[in-house]
Amino acid sequence: MMRIAIPLFPGFTALDAIGPYEVLSRVPQARVDFVADRAPTSIRTDTGQPAITVDLALADLPDPDVIVVPGGFGTRAVIADPDAPLTRWVAAAHATSTFTTSVCTGALVLGAAGILDGLEATTHWNLLDRLTDFGATPVSQRVVVQGKVITAAGVSAGIDMALTLAARLAGPEVAQLIQLAIEYDPEPPFDTGSVDKAGPELVAMARANLSKLENVAVR
Amino acid sequence: MMRIAIPLFPGFTALDAIGPYEVLSRVPQARVDFVADRAPTSIRTDTGQPAITVDLALADLPDPDVIVVPGGFGTRAVIADPDAPLTRWVAAAHATSTFTTSVCTGALVLGAAGILDGLEATTHWNLLDRLTDFGATPVSQRVVVQGKVITAAGVSAGIDMALTLAARLAGPEVAQLIQLAIEYDPEPPFDTGSVDKAGPELVAMARANLSKLENVAVR
Numbered sequence: 001m002m003r004i005a006i007p008l009f010p011g012f013t014a015l016d017a018i019g020p021y022e023v024l025s026r027v028p029q030a031r032v033d034f035v036a037d038r039a040p041t042s043i044r045t046d047t048g049q050p051a052i053t054v055d056l057a058l059a060d061l062p063d064p065d066v067i068v069v070p071g072g073f074g075t076r077a078v079i080a081d082p083d084a085p086l087t088r089w090v091a092a093a094h095a096t097s098t099f100t101t102s103v104c105t106g107a108l109v110l111g112a113a114g115i116l117d118g119l120e121a122t123t124h125w126n127l128l129d130r131l132t133d134f135g136a137t138p139v140s141q142r143v144v145v146q147g148k149v150i151t152a153a154g155v156s157a158g159i160d161m162a163l164t165l166a167a168r169l170a171g172p173e174v175a176q177l178i179q180l181a182i183e184y185d186p187e188p189p190f191d192t193g194s195v196d197k198a199g200p201e202l203v204a205m206a207r208a209n210l211s212k213l214e215n216v217a218v219r
Numbered sequence: 220m221m222r223i224a225i226p227l228f229p230g231f232t233a234l235d236a237i238g239p240y241e242v243l244s245r246v247p248q249a250r251v252d253f254v255a256d257r258a259p260t261s262i263r264t265d266t267g268q269p270a271i272t273v274d275l276a277l278a279d280l281p282d283p284d285v286i287v288v289p290g291g292f293g294t295r296a297v298i299a300d301p302d303a304p305l306t307r308w309v310a311a312a313h314a315t316s317t318f319t320t321s322v323c324t325g326a327l328v329l330g331a332a333g334i335l336d337g338l339e340a341t342t343h344w345n346l347l348d349r350l351t352d353f354g355a356t357p358v359s360q361r362v363v364v365q366g367k368v369i370t371a372a373g374v375s376a377g378i379d380m381a382l383t384l385a386a387r388l389a390g391p392e393v394a395q396l397i398q399l400a401i402e403y404d405p406e407p408p409f410d411t412g413s414v415d416k417a418g419p420e421l422v423a424m425a426r427a428n429l430s431k432l433e434n435v436a437v438r
Contacts, residue, residue: 013241014237014240014241015237015238015240015241015401018233018234018237018238018269019234019237019238021233021234021269022232022233022234022374022375025266026428026432033268034268034269042261042270042272047244049252049253049272049274050237050240050253050271050272050273051261051271051272052269052270052271052272053261053268053269053270053271053272054269055268104402124402125402142404142406143406143408153402153404154400154401154402155241155400155401155402155403156241156378156401156402156403156405157402159375159405160405160406160407160408163407163408163409164408167408167409172409173421175408175409176409176411176417176421177411177421177424177425177428179407179408179409179411179412180411180412180413180414180417180421180422180425181373181374181425181428181429182234182373182374182375182412183323183343183344183372183373183374183375183376183412183413184374184375184405184407184412185361185372185375185407185412185413185416186375186378186379186403186405186407186412187361187362187379188379188382188398188403188404188405189362189379189382189383189386189394189398190382190386190391190394190395190398192395192396192398192399193398193399193401193402193403193404193405194399194402194404195399197404198395198399202392202395202396202399203399205396206396206399206400209245209396209400210400213245
């Protein structure tokens with residue numbers, strides 16, 4: 001049984017965690033668990049709700065095969081704390097993991113755990129430059145694979161990352177079947193999903209909105 | 220304040236609910252609540268975990284502006300019960316809603332509530348034919364808009380539906396900004412997300428997998 005751990009922390013982004021969960025929970029012979037500093041508990045997202053229940057503590061699953069760290073405004077508090085249990089757990093679990101991955105600003109937690117030093121990596125477009133703080137080379141790509149370290153761009157990119165990961169864990173046919181099962185044949189109604197496509201005016205407005213949301217979230 | 224309700228039931232599919240949640244929670248002057256038969260409670264998904272906490276009962280929010288019904292294997296138990304509180308709530312709330320929407324097999328619940336009679340609608344590809352049971356004309360499209368009734372295809376289609384809905388609720392610029400904020404510029408690693416693209420062999424395998432999962436889920 002392959003063990004996949006998705007660590008949650010207050011202020012994670014719901015879709016960052018649930019996108020990969022929906023894909024990876026369908027990998028045969030794999031078990032996906034949400035984990036948190038302590039358990040059982042429930043952890044609120046960066047919008048205040050919903051909360052997701054967590055049955056296992058970090059200490060209950062010290063050596064998962066696969067780690068998926070979601071992002072969210074809550075990552076700021078995690079990386080600001082040099083003794084954050086989550087960061088220590090990620091660093092230790094990475095020593096024996098088959099894959100260590102992140103979605104969105106989950107990459108900052110990988111960085112704080114010392115995992116991105118010398119690697120190419122990506123994160124949410126709004127914080128891409130921050131990756132240099134951890135010795136990483138920021139790359140504006142949807143999914144960046146560097147050996148066993150895989151980082152994804154913002155929020156929804158976790159679905160693409162998880163399908164890429166599923167193909168590596170269980171073969172391309174399994175990943176293709178999962179993609180069909182979740183009917184992942186996206187038709188975004190607009191063409192504004194990336195900085196390049198959205199253009200400078202929308203990007204400036206989105207940045208301002210994100211700052212406002214962050215100020216509320218970390219109040 | 221616009222009220223948006225996402226009713227949950229045991230055995231819903233996590234991404235069906237969280238995809239639209241992530242989009243709609245970013246609509247200005249809107250509040251999104253998960254609701255359930257009774258509250259507070261937490262409701263398990265069709266994979267057994269995670270559970271999402273629910274703070275409001277159906278009776279606490281009888282007249283939301285927008286209804287988003289997710290799918291999942293749990294819809295079968297809902298539609299099999301002619302007195303299901305969820306179905307009664309959807310039927311009553313639809314009378315005053317601005318938009319009544321579904322993701323995946325959430326369409327079956329709209330159907331059981333009598334909402335799809337005479338309309339075109341969509342659902343997960345594996346149950347598309349079932350829509351005729353409710354007087355609907357099945358349409359193999361990502362998002363089907365029929366006046367105030369909007370249905371989406373399987374699981375991941377809820378993100379496309381919610382962006383379409385956000386544009387109607389708050390204008391296209393707001394929807395475009397949300398699409399950028401969640402970096403929704405999808406790059407599926409395979410081209411197998413629909414029945415047509417996957418081809419008959421993968422479709423047959425996916426159907427068999429889904430049957431197995433359903434048998435486990437409704438055990």
